[in-house]
Every structure is written in C-alpha cells, then in structure tokens.
Amino acid sequence: MVNPNIRQRIEEAENSLSPYASKSRLSKGRLKWEEPCPIRTDFQRDRDRIIYSNAFRRLKHKTQVFIAPLGDHYVTRLTHTLEVSQIARTISRALNLNEDLTEAIALGHDLGHTPFGHIGEHVLNELSPGGFKHNEQSLRVVDLLEKDGQGLNLTWEVRDGILHHSKSEIEILGEGWTEVNTIEGQVVKMADTVAYVNHDIADAIRAGVIDENELPASAVKLLGKTSSQRINTLVQDIVNHSLTSTASPMLKNTTIGMNYKTLEVTNNLREFLFDKVYNPRLASKDTSKAKKVIHLLYSYFLKHEKELPKEYVLRDDTVERKVIDYIAGMTDQYALRTAKEIAR
Secondary structure, three states, X not given: OOOOHHHHHHHHHHHHOOOOOOOXXXXXXXXXXXXXXXXXXXXXXXXXXXXXXXXXXXXXXOEOOOOOOOOOOOOEHHHHHHHHHHHHHHHHHHOOOOHHHHHHHHHHOOOOOOOOHHHHHHHHHHHOOOOOOHHHHHXXXXXXHHHHHOOOOOEHHHHHHHHOOOOOOOOOOOOOHHXXXXXXXXHHHHHHHHHHHHHHHHHHHHHOOOOHHHOOHHHHHHHOOOXXXXXXXHHHHHHHHOEOOOOOOOEOOOOOOOOHHHHHHHHHHHHHHHHHHHOHHHHOHHHHHHHHHHHHHHHHHHHXXXXXXXXXXXXXXXXXXXXXXXXXXXXXXXXXXXXXXXXX
C-alpha cells in the first residue's frame, strides 16, 4: 500500500502558493464522496480523469473554426485545448497559482463542444427546447455522460471553471467576465481567448480567408506580427498586470486582467475576427452542409430513439435531450458518416 503521506506532502507544498490560489485540501469536494488518492491531490486526479475520458479523445476529430479542412495544420478542438492548457499553466506558474487546478479546467473546458465548431452549437441551440451552450454541455459530459452515465465526479472547483469559461460574444473583461469563482478559472478563461484569437488568425490566413496585411495595424504594432509574438506579448502583459511588482508573487486582486491599451487592441483584433472570419462562414458551402447534417440527425433520431446507443436509451431524460447529447458528442466525420447512412 502506498503511503498517503505522499499526497499530504504535495498538499502541504501548496501552502507556499499565492494566498489567492486554490488549495486542493480545501476543495469544496465532489458530487459523491470518494476515498482520497494516496499519491495525487484531488485536482491532479481530476486532470487525469479528463485526459482518459472518451470525450477528450474525440476532441482530435472536432472542428475549431474551419469545417473538414484539407490541410494537416489546421487547429482542432484538441490542439486548441492543449494550447489553452500551456498558456494557462504558464500564467499560473508566474502568478504562483495552483497549476494542477488550472490544467484540469483547461483540459476539460471544451469537452461539450459539438461537431462542426460553433456552427454545430448554433444549430443545436436552435433545435434544443432548452437551448444549447457548449460550456453547459461540457459540465453535463463530466457530470452525467462519461463512463456510461456515471460521470467523472470532479471537484467543485474544476466543474466551476468548466461551466464559467465561456465568453459568448462579450468583450474581453466585459460585463459578466469575472463570474468564475476561482482565480485559476479566470486564468483559463483568459488563456482561452489568447489561444483562439491567435490560432484562428493563423488558420484564416492559411485558408486564404484573410491576408496578413489586413490585420489591424494597432494590434500588429503593439502585440507583434506573428502568433508567437502576440501570444508572448499577451501572456507577459497578463502576468505583469496581475502582479503588484515583478519581484512579488502577490496578486493585486482576485481578477486576472490586462493593461488598458493591450485590452483595447486585443478586443479590436477579436472584433476583426468576428467581422472577417467567423460571420462570413455562415454562408459557406461547408457551413450549409453542416447545418443540413445536424438537422437530419436530430429529426431522424427523434423518430428512432431505439437506434441511439444504449447508454442514451437507458437514461431517464426526454428523447430531445438524449438526441442532443448524442449529436453533441459526435466528431465531424462520425456525424457525416451517420447522416450519409441515414440518407441512403
């Protein structure tokens, strides 16, 4: 038997973290009580459960922005998730926060994303009687859908970060931004923005949707010409803004932020993406196909509930909820294959 002092030693080491950092031994707990792991803290255990989940594996075949791209270097939900994790851990380490909690939230934040990126989310939101938001679905995945309906039984802190990471279309640090209840969750929320703003620019340039010279001059001048330069500038700004001084690990307050000028140009860059990249794709051929696929899947399985996988059939939810859960969990290619089989 492993000596439980190993976990206790790690938990005691967390006492040296920032006073604003979350401590695993002070977690608000899980939905169901479990015997603690003798080696790993609760947050480390959550991170591992997410990595080994089926929903996490499926992220590699889910679209970020461009639907079924032919190139090998376009961002997927999995590569996006890993980028968010890396950026968030860098910020958390610099601010002396709990890296394990940060990583767990980052790795789990997009587990509920639909096939076909935000188009899929938009269609399911229209179809679902109760609406659909990917952050709420991510929480549903870890609470109810994983492990054949048992869920992952994660800690309150990780679940809170997953639920509140979404920003919809509000400006960075706009109204409602700070609703995450841990400082590590706030870090992930900011890291998510840093990641997608920059890799979506790279993908849009790669796809020929925009030209590098079209980027707002103010953003290029302040943040940098390349993705790596912009990410580095933003991470440094977030860290410096969130410290009382470069020599002290004490945070100014419990809100992660940027200085005013950096925030202004980053929001301008984000608005540029919505105008030039996200919105025009609503009329693309691939987008139209994705919409038709999801509509077909939804209408078919509403009428053929017994053809759903058994883990959905056996649930007590409404048939609409079961179908939404099933479609939301699909990868892009699986959704296309299933629709093709239905249409025969």
